[in-house]
Amino acid sequence: xxxxxxxxxxxQCSRQEGIDTIDIGGFGEPFADKLLFERCELIRKRLxxxxxxxxxxxxxxxPDKYDxxxxxxxxxxxxxxxxxxxxxxxxxxxxxxxxxxxNILGLLERxxxxxxxxxxxxxxxxxxxxxxxxxxxxxxxxxxxxxxPHNFGGLxxxxxxxxxxVSCGRPFNGPLYIHLDGIVSMCCLDINKKLVIGDINNQSIxxxxxxxxxxxxxxxxxxxxxxGLLCENCCxxxxxxxxxxxxxxxxxxxxxLNSNLKVVAA
Numbered sequence: 001x002x003x004x005x006x007x008x009x010x011x012q013c014s015r016q017e018g019i020d021t022i023d024i025g026g027f028g029e030p031f032a033d034k035l036l037f038e039r040c041e042l043i044r045k046r047l048x049x050x051x052x053x054x055x056x057x058x059x060x061x062x063p064d065k066y067d068x069x070x071x072x073x074x075x076x077x078x079x080x081x082x083x084x085x086x087x088x089x090x091x092x093x094x095x096x097x098x099x100x101x102x103n104i105l106g107l108l109e110r111x112x113x114x115x116x117x118x119x120x121x122x123x124x125x126x127x128x129x130x131x132x133x134x135x136x137x138x139x140x141x142x143x144x145x146x147x148x149p150h151n152f153g154g155l156x157x158x159x160x161x162x163x164x165x166v167s168c169g170r171p172f173n174g175p176l177y178i179h180l181d182g183i184v185s186m187c188c189l190d191i192n193k194k195l196v197i198g199d200i201n202n203q204s205i206x207x208x209x210x211x212x213x214x215x216x217x218x219x220x221x222x223x224x225x226x227x228g229l230l231c232e233n234c235c236x237x238x239x240x241x242x243x244x245x246x247x248x249x250x251x252x253x254x255x256x257l258n259s260n261l262k263v264v265a266a
Contacts, residue, residue, distance in 0.1 A: 134248075
């Protein structure tokens with residue numbers, strides 16, 4: 001994201017109350033961003049109280065970045081989809097297991113490390129070693145959990161959508177998702193911008209929250225009638241506690257909105 005656009009967003013956020021977390025992850029890899037820590041520094045200056053969260057596979061979180069990681073990032077969700085080289089590299093394709101593992105273990109040696117959350121998303125490549133993954137990472141990280149994969153609004157065929165459907169709650173509670181070009185989506189699962197509610201380039205956050213687009217989505221969610229919306233084919237409209245296969249932190253529950261905070265889950 002252009003830094004001036006990013007600064008505009010953060011400056012607007014600084015004038016709002018009730019913001020507890022800034023998530024600087026999104027669909028990309030945060031450590032591929034050369035301006036990552038400049039962005040974090042700006043957040044700290046303008047929003048000193050909210051925690052900074054990001055999600056990463058940590059392949060690019062090399063030791064030279066540890067100081068800034070510990071200085072700025074409060075909560076780090078680590079996606080590591082295998083405990084063996086074979087399973088990990090089958091899941092992460094071009095990444096090498098040893099590099100990722102060593103980057104994570106190196107950070108964990110720091111006394112000032114962020115709160116760490118380990119994530120395993122199950123697939124045919126790693127399902128067989130779930131117990132080994134838990135046994136390896138749970139003692140090292142602050143918490144771990146294992147999920148079945150999302151279907152990203154019907155983009156992936158990982159979960160069956162059953163009737164009746166219910167609201168996921170996001171249109172009423174957030175979080176707001178801003179794409180790198182400034183387009184604002186109602187949902188963090190909206191990869192292809194099918195649930196757009198505004199454009200931060202020419203609208204304020206307040207205007208977007210009061211827009212007709214978000215009102216229409218809220219009306220649909222109150223009625224639980226998602227016809228014509230991305231939500232119609234989204235697995236988040238089904239309540240199924242079994243999709244959270246394991247959680248070391250028993251406060252993590254299906255149906256809560258954020259997986260970034262230290263005490264709640266998505």
